[in-house]
Each structure stands twice: as structure tokens, then as C-alpha cells.
Amino acid sequence: MSTNAREIGRKDGSFEREPARRVFASELRECRYDFKEGTDEKSPTFVLLPTGERCNRVFIVGTLTEKQRQGDQNIFYRGRVVDPTGTFFIMAGSYQPEAMQQLAKIEAPAFVAVIGKPGLYRKDEASTPMVSVRVESINVVDKDTRDLWVLDTAARTLDRIDIFKTSTEPDVIKAKEVYPSIDPAVFRRAAYDALAQIKM
Amino acid sequence: MDFSETADRISRKFQKSGQTIDPKKIEGKLRRLIEEFGVQPSEAERSVTNDLAKEFNIPQMGSGGGGGKSGGATEPKKIADMSPEEWVTLEGKVVALSTPASPAIAQSGIIADDSGGIRFVAWAKSNAPAMTVDSWYHIESAVVDEFKGVASLKIHSGTTVKECVTDGALVPSTVPVVNLHPGVGSVRAKVIQEWDTTHERMLQSGILGDETGTIKFVIWKEAGKEKLVVGSVYNIFYAMVDEYNGKLSLNLNTATIMQDDGDILVSGGNVAVRGALVHIAPGSGIIKRCPVEGCNRALSRQNYCPVHEIQPKFIYDLRIKGWLDDGEKTHNILLQRDVVESLTGITLDAAKEIAENNPLGMDEVFLQMREKVLGRYVTCHGREIDNRLLVNTCERLTFESGEHAALLNRAGGAS
């Protein structure tokens, strides 16, 4: 379905923006497979979620627990954003000065909303890739927004798990192939636990 | 007599079959038939086309050039039935004249019969009599041409034009907006939006819509042209339908426009999108608008209006442009002043105060508004046009414990 929407967008000559997917930390950190669609420089890069959806952008809301300024020549910031299931690693560099300034201003701990691009980073060829989110925008939000995000993300995750069972979409088939040992039931469990932690 | 146009048409036809023929060669053949042998231009075109088709062994070519199988080019043909590259005879009423685009053109405009309308061009070389709006003409041996999908009737030196008397008024019929195609079209539609005009010669541009869809419109400045009123319904007869980048637009300068008392429930009228505000675009916050009556364009930081230049007595306004994302699709949104005020809690007066007294000026308003709304969940109601949601109301989402319980149930259920 998502492939279709993009094709229609291109035919129109209009630019279809990649949506920001809702995914819990415990699922995003399992990503090991990324790919580019199209051959030109500007074609989008995706990570493939274990529940079978391609993901070029994410919207996450959680608690910024730590942030560090790093680098001498090229200053950049790293941070950790925690949701009820785990930790997202975020970063913002001087190539996106506005995002970096936004992150620099925020004092941890704080509830934050992050819009950004997930990517796989490897220390070296042999090591396991780590998933990190390059920040496009970050803003301090309230606890209500965090709770709404948990509802939203749980619903989206359950939707993906339902589709995963029966779908013959290429992305789902690919996910089964590249993540053979992952049972999506663990993400259902994670969604339940996340829901159980809020508004108690 | 000029044969280059006909020669080009024949040449293009062969081009489509992969055969390149020098138009000069074709022109020579036409000239010979018409000038030396007194053959009718339509017959000459058919004959030369057939000849060349035989010469290059292209079988299907022969039938296309003539004036039609049933009775030749002298029998009047309905405008709606005309197809490109055809010689036609018709009876129609000139419903609009437009300023010719080049000195080679004596007259241009729209001619209509009870089946529809078509654009026409009378070449200066045609020596056709000057036609007047609202008169009927019998036009014999004109050629239907097509450029970028728009059919146009060419009146050339081989065409005869005679005024004629036809009883009965021409009652044009309108079509649903979704059925418009490039050429000439009539619609009954409501003005749903007016845009900042981008060109000095432009009187008005915006969006028209009916129950089936929406379309961009433009009116160029011209004596006697008036702006349409947003929210009003009009019967618009014989507008020019153009296509750019696969999108249609209506040029109303040729159209006869009559206001209508009724109302229309325009399609896409009430869309609700629930999602997160994932981007607040530059140009959001407090802006300055041109104070010249009827202009209202957003001014640059230097108070410059693209049409009225420097305007120190600008008017302040609020707006937010951004992206609303539901996880599946990202919607462009535009919030106007009242919606911005209620969503951000910052009134125009408060924003003015900040803009004029804070060292960051207008940027400070942008930053404060972004801080209040970026990353928040909202539900927007509005009208979606051209991938942009024009928001009438925008409310913060609230936590529903019922939804929470249902999701817990769903996640905890058998997997």
C-alpha cells in the first residue's frame, strides 16, 4: 500500500513526503536491514522494521535522560530518549544547525518529541549495527503528549503485527526473510507493557 | 497562399509513423495541386497524404486526411464530435474574443454550438471577415489542430466564413468539475479560496469547486473584468481549460460569468485529520501583509510587496504553515489567524507586542509558537485542496481512558 501511494505521488509530479512512523524503542533497536529506494542521490533511505514496514522517518516521544556535546571541529550532540520499552539513541550535528540548537537548549530530564531519520551505524565491518535517529526537530512537550504517543504507537504496532500475519506485501516478506528469529509477538507484549505503564 | 501549416501537419503525422519527410517537399506537392489544378485544400491534403503513404508504404495513413467519410467537409459538424487533424465545416456562435497572441493572428476566441465550445484562431493571411461576439457563422473547411491536448479550430486562407442567421438561443450546459478536460469548459462552481496573486497582470486567482472536485482559476486584468467573491456560486460559461504539469486550471477571461443564488457543498469540504505536528515551516508566526485594497499579499522582511513595492503601513497577521503527520501520510496544513490564536494562546495583539519589543522581533513569535505546538497531537478539520489542508479548527487531542482500555485489551488478547 505504501508503495502505491508513493508511485501516485510521483506521477502527479508532486512530492510525497515520507510519513513519520510510530515505533517503540524495543522494536527500532532490532533493525538490521536498510535500503535505498531508487538510484539517484536524493532517493530516500529506509530501515525495515521487524514488523514489516519501511521507515524513513520516525516520530518519537519520551524522556530525554542524557545529552552530551561531542567533537572539537565538528560539534555534535548525542542524547538518549527513553520510552516505556527501551532507549532511542539520537544525534544532531552541525549539518542541521537548527536541530542541534534545539537539542542544545534542552535540559535533561525532560519529555521531548523528536522527529528524525533512523539509520544503521556500524563501528566496523564486523560489529552489530546500532540504530540511531538523526534529529530533524526536537521540542519539549508535556506528559499528556507522551501518553498520547504511547497510545498512538501501541495502536500502530498492533496494526503492523496484524498485517504481518497474513500480508504478501514485499516489505513483509522481506522482513520475514531478514529477521527470521524475531517473533512479532514480542512487540505485542512490549505494546501491552507500555500501555500498562501509563496513566496508572 | 501559405501551405506551410498544412505541410507541417502532414509531416507531423508521418513523424508519428517514424517517417521523416521534408515539409518543403510536401508544400511543393500541395502548391501544385491547389494552385495549378485548383483542387480544394482539404482534398489536396488528403491526396498528398495518400500519395506519401503509398510512397513510404504506410497503409493506415490514407483515411485520415479527408473531410470525413460521410458527405465530405461541407456538412456541418458538431463541435463535440470534432477530432484533431480533421477538416470541418460548422455552424457556431462566437461567444468570446481574446487578444491575439501574435500579429500573424487576426482574431482568436471561442466559438460554440449546442454541443460545446472550441477555441479558434483566424490567421491574418486568411482574410476572413472580422467576426463579432454573439453572432453566428457558417465556417467551411477549417482545420482542427491540437496542441498540448487542447483542440483549436484554425481558420486559414482556404476557409470560408459567412455570417448566418440561426433561430433559437444557445443555451450552454455545464459539466461537473471532475469532467473538465483541456480546451473549453463550462461549470457551475463556488469560489472557495482566493490566493495572493503572484503577477502584476493578474486580477485574481484561487480555487473553484463543486460537488465533484476543485480546480484552480485565474482572471487576468482586462477592461470590464471583475473579481469573484469568495463563498459565492457562479455559472461560468466557456472558460479556457489549460493543463500544466498534469493539473488543470481555468482561465476565466473568455468566460461569461453569472452569479447564482444557490449554494454548493464542495467536495473535500470537511476532512478531519488526527496526528502530530511534526514541522512548523518558516513563514509561520506573525507576518506583514500589503495594505493596498484587495492585495493582502505577505510582505518580505523589508516590507516589500511584489506588486506594490515598499509598504511601510503594513497590516500584521498570524498564520502557521506546517506538516500534520498521522503515521501513514503527511498533510501540508495552513492555519489562519483565529485558528493560530486559539491553538497557541497567543493573540495577534500579544504577537505584535513581542515582535515590536523583543530583540529577535518576528522570529521570537515564530520560536514561541513552535515551542507551543511542535510535536503535539491535534485534530484538524478543514478542506483539503491540492494536498494542502486549509484548517478551520484545530484542537489539541486529549487522553481518552476508554481508548487506553480498548488498546490494553487488544494488546493483551490472544496473539
Ligand SMILES: [Zn+2]
Ligand atoms: Zn500589494
